[in-house]
């Protein structure tokens with residue numbers, strides 16, 4: 001009998017029942033013929049440290065991290081990547097053989113990769129980007145857009161001080177726009193991103209006026225339930241290239257899977273279908 005250890009990975013959060021990651025990673029393990037398991041775990045903040053000390057000793061090679069642990073896990077990591085530090089949150093942990101924990105944030109990578117793969121003509125340098133929202137997801141989006149070379153980011157959030165905090169952290173290429181004027185910033189933007197939860201099933205609709213959308217804009221929504229939000233439907237109507245938010249979820253998962261299981265997984269329609277199951 002083989003004594004080879006079966007690698008374990010998973011996702012920690014609370015609640016965790018709605019996470020799409022187990023189906024996605026399970027699909028990739030299967031199509032790649034790999035031995036391994038990916039397990040969702042509902043972990044309370046009080047147990048976080050114990051869990052992070054224990055799992056590496058139990059055959060876990062790493063974890064994805066979701067709400068509410070994305071900030072706190074960085075305190076227990078031995079190495080935090082620059083981009084995770086900049087964003088202030090980690091979504092991917094690597095448990096190294098020497099016992100050390102590495103923390104990374106792949107959300108920005110997922111966001112950019114989704115646009116590059118699904119809107120191949122997208123040119124982030126062609127003009128300003130407009131970002132709706134200034135929460136945790138917006139931080140990863142802003143960091144990655146700046147990294148991709150956008151000349152300016154117009155950012156608008158219901159709670160204006162959160163947008164101003166982002167400007168403080170990310171610098172002079174950001175311009176804060178009042179939430180009641182969010183529609184105006186679309187007139188200049190060649191990249192438009194909704195990072196708020198507005199438009200998600202069960203949440204209020206996004207009421208920002210969209211008549212200012214340029215037809216040469218690439219428009220994307222981090223909301224993926226429904227896949228076609230009002231923002232994307234109206235953008236499509238206006239002649240824009242639109243990219244739904246499911247791709248970001250798929251691409252942000254790629255680096256973790258590759259590090260843990262040694263195979264770079266493919267993002268294709270079968271992976272999309274698996275994540276939607």
Ligand code: ATR
Pocket residue numbers: 132133134135136137138157158159160162195196197198204
């Ligand atoms: P995430 O990590 O998904 O970004 P978050 O940090 O809670 O989650 O941020 C949620 C975003 O959606 C914020 O920009 C939030 O605006 P506020 O900072 O004003 O709360 C936005 N959002 C949520 N509900 C909203 C609503 N009803 N109207 C306007 N914006 C809303």
